[in-house]
Amino acid sequence: MGNTLAIAHKEIKSYFASPVAYVVIGFSAILFGWFFINLLYYFDRASMQAGGGFGGPQTVNVNEMLISPLFMNVSVILLFTLPLITMRTYAEEKRSGTIELLLTSPLTDVQIVIGKFLGCLVLYGAMLAITLVHMGFLFAFGNPEWRPIAAGYLGLILMGGCFLSLGLFISSLTRNQIVAGMVTFAVFLLFWVINWIASFTGPTMQTVLNYLSITEHLNDFARGVIDTSHLVYYVSFIAFSLFLTVRSVDSERWRG
Amino acid sequence: MIEVQHLTRRYGPTTAVDDVSFRVESGEVLGFLGPNGAGKTTTMRVLTGYMPASDGKAIVAGYDVSEHPLEAKRRTGYLPETPPLYPEMTVRDYLTFVARIKGVPRSERKTRVNAAMDRTRVMDMADRHCAKLSKGYKQRVGLAQALMHNPEVLILDEPTAGLDPKQIIETRKLITELGGDHTIILSTHILPEVSQTCQRIVIINKGRVVAVDTPENLMSRLGGSETLYIQIDASGSDATATLEAIPGITKVAPADVRGSLAGFEVSSEMGHDVRRELAAAVVGRGWGLLELRPLRMSLEEIFLHLTTEDTAAADTPEQTSMGAPPEPATLPEEATHG
Numbered sequence: 001m002g003n004t005l006a007i008a009h010k011e012i013k014s015y016f017a018s019p020v021a022y023v024v025i026g027f028s029a030i031l032f033g034w035f036f037i038n039l040l041y042y043f044d045r046a047s048m049q050a051g052g053g054f055g056g057p058q059t060v061n062v063n064e065m066l067i068s069p070l071f072m073n074v075s076v077i078l079l080f081t082l083p084l085i086t087m088r089t090y091a092e093e094k095r096s097g098t099i100e101l102l103l104t105s106p107l108t109d110v111q112i113v114i115g116k117f118l119g120c121l122v123l124y125g126a127m128l129a130i131t132l133v134h135m136g137f138l139f140a141f142g143n144p145e146w147r148p149i150a151a152g153y154l155g156l157i158l159m160g161g162c163f164l165s166l167g168l169f170i171s172s173l174t175r176n177q178i179v180a181g182m183v184t185f186a187v188f189l190l191f192w193v194i195n196w197i198a199s200f201t202g203p204t205m206q207t208v209l210n211y212l213s214i215t216e217h218l219n220d221f222a223r224g225v226i227d228t229s230h231l232v233y234y235v236s237f238i239a240f241s242l243f244l245t246v247r248s249v250d251s252e253r254w255r256g
Numbered sequence: 257m258i259e260v261q262h263l264t265r266r267y268g269p270t271t272a273v274d275d276v277s278f279r280v281e282s283g284e285v286l287g288f289l290g291p292n293g294a295g296k297t298t299t300m301r302v303l304t305g306y307m308p309a310s311d312g313k314a315i316v317a318g319y320d321v322s323e324h325p326l327e328a329k330r331r332t333g334y335l336p337e338t339p340p341l342y343p344e345m346t347v348r349d350y351l352t353f354v355a356r357i358k359g360v361p362r363s364e365r366k367t368r369v370n371a372a373m374d375r376t377r378v379m380d381m382a383d384r385h386c387a388k389l390s391k392g393y394k395q396r397v398g399l400a401q402a403l404m405h406n407p408e409v410l411i412l413d414e415p416t417a418g419l420d421p422k423q424i425i426e427t428r429k430l431i432t433e434l435g436g437d438h439t440i441i442l443s444t445h446i447l448p449e450v451s452q453t454c455q456r457i458v459i460i461n462k463g464r465v466v467a468v469d470t471p472e473n474l475m476s477r478l479g480g481s482e483t484l485y486i487q488i489d490a491s492g493s494d495a496t497a498t499l500e501a502i503p504g505i506t507k508v509a510p511a512d513v514r515g516s517l518a519g520f521e522v523s524s525e526m527g528h529d530v531r532r533e534l535a536a537a538v539v540g541r542g543w544g545l546l547e548l549r550p551l552r553m554s555l556e557e558i559f560l561h562l563t564t565e566d567t568a569a570a571d572t573p574e575q576t577s578m579g580a581p582p583e584p585a586t587l588p589e590e591a592t593h594g
Binding site: 002003006007009010013014017018096097098099100101102103104105106107108253254255 | 304306336337342349357
């Protein structure tokens with residue numbers, strides 16, 4: 001445990017000592033703010049028209065019309081930014097030779113992998129924490145329900161965890177950061193759009209593809225529903241990716 | 257104590273290390289010599305648990321590195337070829353992180369980090385980022401990293417690479433100091449370094465051990481005979497016959513002639529010191545004796561001899577691939593205990 005935390009601590013320190021953390025957090029905040037303002041204007045207009053009987057909605061709900069779509073939009077930001085967080089994790093250590101320090105220290109591979117994953121997760125958490133400011137505005141000027149919001153954040157953390165663990169695995173396969181970043185981005189995107197083809201396939205295939213899509217599982221969380229099947233999906237996705245990473249680090253020793 | 261038994265490491269079809277066996281006693285400093293690509297780094301990586309062996313065994317500080325990797329790693333300090341530094345961390349932060357993952361208890365971390373920085377003289381760079389260090393400082397921070405948890409065994413891959421002459425001398429001194437309470441393997445290209453710091457040498461070529469011995473033994477074994485260089489002013493007369501007539505001398509070869517000065521390489525039987533007779537004969541003839549010095553086969557020559565000639569490798573397989581040193585009696589005192 002201490003060793004895992006030591007690795008996590010080192011990862012976080014590295015992120016914040018380099019521009020990586022500030023660039024990732026800063027620019028994500030700008031994008032998030034942009035999405036927020038757009039949805040806010042949309043919500044504002046909808047609430048003006050509400051109940052007017054001129055084709056507008058009968059009632060408006062800030063959770064349903066603003067927060068839920070906002071969470072879905074955040075997943076777009078994650079698609080682009082999370083590869084930037086994970087691409088260096090292993091690739092950089094291999095290129096600079098610091099991996100030799102880690103692998104010759106009294107640490108297990110699992111401790112190293114989990115430590116790195118936690119480090120990424122904390123940086124991602126810091127990125128999400130910025131969005132609490134926007135939520136603060138909603139609470140200050142409206143009265144949204146906090147429970148669906150909490151569920152939405154849980155969903156985002158779990159989905160981010162999937163992306164991060166997968167990115168970690170891809171980074172462990174190469175010593176080139178750019179390759180790691182590009183492949184991670186491509187795989188993320190693929191997992192995102194994998195169910196686009198679902199409506200053209202048979203019912204079985206459709207279910208499978210929908211189940212595989214990382215973002216499909218976020219829908220319910222964004223709406224405030226915590227469904228155990230989604231929890232199982234995310235947690236097993238993360239566990240499997242981390243397992244693959246451990247195996248990949250181990251096989252690296254054999255390949256040399 | 258380090259014991260390597262029939263160690264083999266293959267990368268796909270290529271064999272980087274082929275049936276290597278040797279033993280390093282506690283407190284001994286062993287030099288690991290070989291041309292580039294001979295398998296030095298690979299052997300060290302197996303010993304440190306960085307990669308597994310394809311075959312054979314490596315025992316470090318009493319633990320088999322493949323069966324008890326964590327126990328072995330706890331007792332090993334390793335300086336890889338490129339010092340494993342995190343560029344964005346300061347020296348102190350970096351060493352504190354190393355102390356943490358090497359299992360130094362929290363209460364001792366600060367003192368151990370300071371001690372390691374003191375020992376390797378990097379204290380003045382403590383708050384500098386690793387990326388901004390010169391090559392020499394990087395190397396020394398790497399060494400501080402290896403010493404951090406005061407390991408029984410130190411494995412140093414070219415510890416003096418990139419250092420300036422003054423730093424090289426300081427580092428060699430440090431290694432000599434560390435020998436005695438640490439078991440050390442160091443690899444190097446610089447041959448005088450091994451004769452100065454190491455009690456024994458393993459010469460490796462193309463993945464195979466070609467020689468294991470003390471520097472002195474290697475020199476005398478491969479020298480075969482003792483050779484002297486003598487320069488005399490024989491004022492035109494031929495000195496060869498006079499010199500050959502001295503008992504014990506086996507060969508006299510003219511080396512250089514400069515005006516009336518003539519230099520000769522005089523070989524004698526092993527263990528037969530002919531310097532007094534030589535000097536007496538020269539002076540007795542009324543010639544001038546300008547220079548008389550022993551010529552030995554240098555380590556460079558031995559090294560080239562062993563690593564370039566396949567015949568040389570075939571000559572000495574009996575003595576070389578043994579685990580134990582061939583002549584323990586020749587080991588310096590401190591090598592046998594400590």
